[in-house]
Amino acid sequence: MSIIDNAIYTMLNGKRTITKPIFIKDFDADNKQLNDLIEISKNVSPEKRRLIEKDIKLLKQGLEGEKNVYYELKNSFLPMLCLYDIRLEYDDYIAQYDFIIITRKFMYVLETKKLSGDIEITKDGDFIRIIKSDNGKIIKREGMYSPISQNERHVKILKEVLAKEKLIKNFPIKSAIVIANPKTIIDKSKCPKSIKNNIYKYDQIVNLIKKELEDKSNERDLLEKFLYNIADYLISNNKPITYNYAAKYSLDNEDVKIKEEPKKEQKNNNLGSDKSNDKAQIYEMLKKYRLETAKKENIKAYWVFTNEELNSLIEKMPKTKEELLQIKGFGQKKVEKYGDEILSILNKRG
Structure with a gap:
């Protein structure tokens, strides 16, 4: 144009x-x-x-x-x-x-x-x-x-x-x-x-x-x-x-059972369970922050960060802006704009 x-x-x-x-x-x-x-x-x-x-x-x-x-x-x-x-x-x-x-x-x-x-x-x-x-x-x-x-x-x-x-x-x-x-x-x-x-x-x-x-x-x-x-x-x-x-490869139930031992062990481990609960809480806090920010700025929620970026935050739990920049989807502008609040939530100081 x-x-x-x-x-x-x-x-x-x-x-x-x-x-x-x-x-x-x-x-x-x-x-x-x-x-x-x-x-x-x-x-x-x-x-x-x-x-x-x-x-x-x-x-x-x-x-x-x-x-x-x-x-x-x-x-x-x-x-x-x-x-x-x-x-x-x-x-x-x-x-x-x-x-x-x-x-x-x-x-x-x-x-x-x-x-x-x-x-x-x-x-x-x-x-x-x-x-x-x-x-x-x-x-x-x-x-x-x-x-x-x-x-x-x-x-x-x-x-x-x-x-x-x-x-x-x-x-x-x-x-x-x-x-x-x-x-x-x-x-x-x-x-x-x-x-x-x-x-x-x-x-x-x-x-x-x-x-x-x-x-x-x-x-x-x-x-x-x-x-x-x-x-x-x-x-x-x-x-x-x-x-x-099972249908494609003519497998029985044991064949198609995907191993989930690490998850089971985590459920039986009190410390692991606590960490899991913490992450679930942080996940909800990040979603709430994303929604409130999107409404405030009159933009789509995924402009703040997408679901895939949200999952990466929970998985990697960055503690600094330098670590946040290493996560796919978080460039310099996004980190400058939202980084402090995101890190505050991740470190449960918000």
């Missing part, structure tokens, strides 16, 4: 606050499914362990790919809201989203793929995976389900949900497939233009979003409050999947 446009926007709506990527739901490498599978694999037969370890490997590859995309988005310096790992259930629809990007001009749904081997896309739009040996010889060519079709379906679901909830009207929601493996070569020379324009390497995605933001032909300029309303809805309606490990 021009200087005049920005001045008018500020006069009517207040200062712009989305000046860089803000992860409303952040990337977390500490994946519960991965942790569960690792724990279960310790207690099963060798045959079942091989199946589980194969899925562990695939899951790790997927997380590594998502981490690559997250790094690019986080360091893009673009004004946008970002959400990682959102799963919606709405009427008869279910859709899993790797990344949802919300800007004042459009939204993007990013589907990440950390594929092994190279990818060839035919003139008919079919995806062929090519597996090669170490010396470059082709071992196998196999078809794969089109990620384009999959993500376009997810985009349609998101459009319908947000429209029915009256959160958007005629607002562009775009689709992009992000190949997150730096070693993968994509041959798009023969594929239809509609596919070619929807598949990117992870190091190209920031330039794509930047180019779209700078597009003069798109005159949309959604107010920030509406961007946050969309993000709020998606966060509130995120329904993480519950995995049925």
